[in-house]
Amino acid sequence: MTVTSYSLHKITDAGNFGFSPDEYSRFKFGDDAVAEKYGVNLADGFIEHHLRGRKVPQLVIVSSPYSFIPTATFAMKNHFMFRLNRWLAANGNPVAQETKVHRTITYKEDYGELDAAQRLQLIGNDSFHIDREFLAGKKVVFLDDIRITGGHERMILKMVAAYNLTNEIYMLYFAELMNKSIPPNIENHLNYHYVKSIFHLEPIIQGEHFFINTRIVKYILNYDFDSFCIFLQNQTHKFVNLLYNMALGNGYHTIEAYQQNLDFIHQYLFNRKYKSIEHGN
Template sequence: MTTTYSLHKITHPGHFGFCPDDYSRFKFGDDAVAEKFGTSLAEGFIEHHLKGQEVPQFVVVSSPYSFIPTATFAMKNYFVFHLNRWLAAHGHPVLQETKVHRTITYKEDYGELDAEQRLKLIGNDSFHIDRQFLTGKKVIFLDDIKITGGHERMILKMVDAYDLSNDVYLLYYAELQNKSIHPNIENHLNYHFVKSIFHLEKIIQGEHFFINTRIVKYILNYDFDSFCIFLQNQTDKFVNLLYNMALGNGYHTIEVYQKNLNFIKNYLFNRKHKSIQHGN
């Protein structure tokens, strides 16, 4: 059995049911918004699918990633925290978690593409999951937004390939239900607050920041001169984190990222060299 649930249904290009600026900040690492989104999604799921029911062992799976987590991963954390409190209070087993591994990373901005382009882009990707761990459990696949259903089709393709017999829930914070709206509405949401690299500073330098794939790719792909100015305004802690995440996802092998990555590498080397010179 496959069940789909979305908290917000988008039927009009100007009305979303949530704040577009919040969504944009969430996509670029604002963990406070991730908490708000994850908590409200858990509340909706409890109300519509769990209240008054016998609740079995659930396993939660965030959207697929390789090394750097997605924005959805941060939302998943708070979904789990809130739902576990309800499950424990009502004598149900708390959630378990596992991961869908993916094999391909791409430089394209998924939110800009139409349905055909999206399917073509991710069609060569492959997803992998621990089938044995899922035996006898219901599985919740969590994602932030459903636009064309391309990622959902890849998830269900994996379910078929692994011959999973589990009941599956596909959960989204929001879903585009009006198919007359172009899929690039996702890009409108993604960049509603983040208009340039310098808008990231309020997120990165705030109290609640959680690095994710989107922000790393965005920074590495940015205009070099602006990127250099931006980077020199950041803490060493953030620059090191950015570099480590980029290497972990293999971004040093992608040509369009190499110029900015080499600048980060040299920047960190020079900072370390100066620190040694001054006896720190």
């Protein structure tokens, strides 16, 4: 097994990332237009540095681990694959396949706020699962949006070892923190650079390029109740239903911190349904 790492942006200066912090923040909260830009740029970089001029074997693309609700990286992965497959097909190579890393634990803590030790402690009890037989004889590309301390990468490689995978592996990142004197919570600075409150989500959710992900669901469910109620009543019935379905799918109804906001959503949807029946719709 060989492991090759590639990142499009190398962060060495906390004041100059090589990409827009506002765009990154919007991406993390579901702006699919930014996910497309990132996916295309990462695919182009990967092709240029690792594929061009070579015979490419069967690739399998794997987004960052998730349970039911996809991550922001999943949206980037979609556009990465679209761009990559056009190049692969045009150059007589097999188009990429994809599979999923399943994870078993969900948590309410914000990973971006934590230092390296806290990150390892948080995810250390998680377990990742992948279809070993599907990967046989293929080159595996693990995709993530940013590498800060390498905690998730270590968990992926722990899974690789547990499954005795012998595949050639790529670890791909949109960005990577190279300057270790910059504290890991720089990730939190990026995550919330645009989204300063729940109301900053509205242009993203109500825009034409919205892709729901784990971060935005957790953020809304964990928000203070009064502001959450105001926010929710400004959203479409379609979005509120999607939010509730995703929350249940990830088991968030079992997390006490989310209970009050989820109960409000449930009551809100029940009242909407009751009023609709009452008026003969």
